[in-house]
Amino acid sequence: MFRRLVLIFAVSIGIALPARAQDSRQGLDLSSLSDFELGQRLDFITQRLERDRRAGWMYQWGWTAFYAASMTQSIVDASLTHDRKTKNTDIVEGAESFGSLVWSFASPHPARLGAQPIFGMPDTNHEERVERLRAAEDLLQEDADAANERYDTFPHLFNIATNVAAGALIWSVADRTRALRSAIPGLFIGEFEIFSAPIRASGDLRDYNARFNGVGRGQAQADWELVPTFGGAEIRFRF
Numbered sequence: 639m640f641r642r643l644v645l646i647f648a649v650s651i652g653i654a655l656p657a658r659a660q661d662s663r664q665g666l667d668l669s670s671l672s673d674f675e676l677g678q679r680l681d682f683i684t685q686r687l688e689r690d691r692r693a694g695w696m697y698q699w700g701w702t703a704f705y706a707a708s709m710t711q712s713i714v715d716a717s718l719t720h721d722r723k724t725k726n727t728d729i730v731e732g733a734e735s736f737g738s739l740v741w742s743f744a745s746p747h748p749a750r751l752g753a754q755p756i757f758g759m760p761d762t763n764h765e766e767r768v769e770r771l772r773a774a775e776d777l778l779q780e781d782a783d784a785a786n787e788r789y790d791t792f793p794h795l796f797n798i799a800t801n802v803a804a805g806a807l808i809w810s811v812a813d814r815t816r817a818l819r820s821a822i823p824g825l826f827i828g829e830f831e832i833f834s835a836p837i838r839a840s841g842d843l844r845d846y847n848a849r850f851n852g853v854g855r856g857q858a859q860a861d862w863e864l865v866p867t868f869g870g871a872e873i874r875f876r877f
Contacts, residue, residue, distance in 0.1 A: 666851065668768045676767045679850055683774040686842040687753040690781065693836040694749025701831055702742045709735035723812035730808050731820055734800070748780045749836045778846065781839030788832050797828035 668676070712732030716725050755777060759770045787793055805821030 668771055669765075671768075673764060673767060676764075676771050679846075680767075680771050680774055682846060682849065683771075683778050683842075684753045684756070686839070686846075687749075687774075687777060687781065690749045690836055690838050690842070691752030691754075693838070694747050694752070694781075697835055698742070698747045698750040702739065705735045705739040705742060708732075709739060723816060726811040727808050727816045727820060730804055730811070734804050734824070737800075747835065748777070748784055749839060751777075753777070778839065778843055781836075782843040785835065785837040785840040788835060788837070793832050794829070797832065798825065801825045801828060 671679075709732050712728045712735060716728035716732065719725050719728065753774070756770055756773050759773060760766045761770050801821045801824040804824065805817040808820050809817035
C-alpha cells in the first residue's frame with residue numbers, strides 16, 4: 639500500500655510540473671555599454687532583487703524555524719515517552735528535521751539577500767560599473783535558478799526518497815502505522831516547501847532579457863506562485 643501511494647504521488651507531481659522556462663542571459667559585452675545604459679540595467683535589477691527580498695527572507699527563516707521547532711519537539715517527545723516504538727519514531731523524525739535544518743544553513747535561498755551583495759561595490763569608473771552590473775546579473779540569474787528548481791525533477795525525487803527511507807526505517811524499528819503517519823505527511827510538507835519558494839525572479843530575468851536584450855518580446859507567459867503569509871498562504875497568478 640505504501641509503495642502504491644508513493645507511486646501515485648510521484649506520477650501526480652510529474653504531471654503537475656510545467657515545462658521549465660529556459661531563461662538565460664545573453665552573451666553581450668557589457669563593456670560596450672555606456673554608463674547611462676549600465677545604470678538603467680543596474681537600476682532595473684536592483685529594484686527587482688529588493689522587491690523579492692522579503693519573500694526570500696520569509697522563506698529562508700520560516701522553514702528554518704519550522705525544522706528547528708520540529709527537531710526540538712521530537713527530542714522532547716523522545717525524552718518523555720516510555721514507549722520504545724514511539725521513542726524510535728521520534729528519534730528518526732528528529733534526525734530528519736536536523737538534516738533539513740543543516741541543509742537550510744548550508745544552502746540558503748539567495749533571494750533572502752536582495753541586492754545587498756552589490757550595494758557595497760565601487761562604481762567610480764566605467765570598468766567598476768561594468769563589474770557591478772555583471773555581479774547584479776549573476777545575482778538575478780542565481781535567484782531565477784532557485785525559483786525554477788520547482789520545475790526540476792531532482793528536488794521532488796529527493797523528497798520522495800528521503801521520506802520513503804525514513805518511513806522504511808521507522809517501519810523496521812516501530813511499525814507500519816507509525817511509518818505511514820510519518821512518511822506521508824513528510825512527503826506533502828516537502829512538496830509544500832519546494833513550491834512555496836519565491837518564484838518572481840524567474841519572471842524578473844525574463845523581463846530583463848525582454849527589455850534590454852530583446853529576448854522574449856511579445857510572448858505571453860503565465861506564472862503562479864505560492865506565497866507564505868502571516869495567516870497562512872495564498873496562490874498568486876500572473877498573466
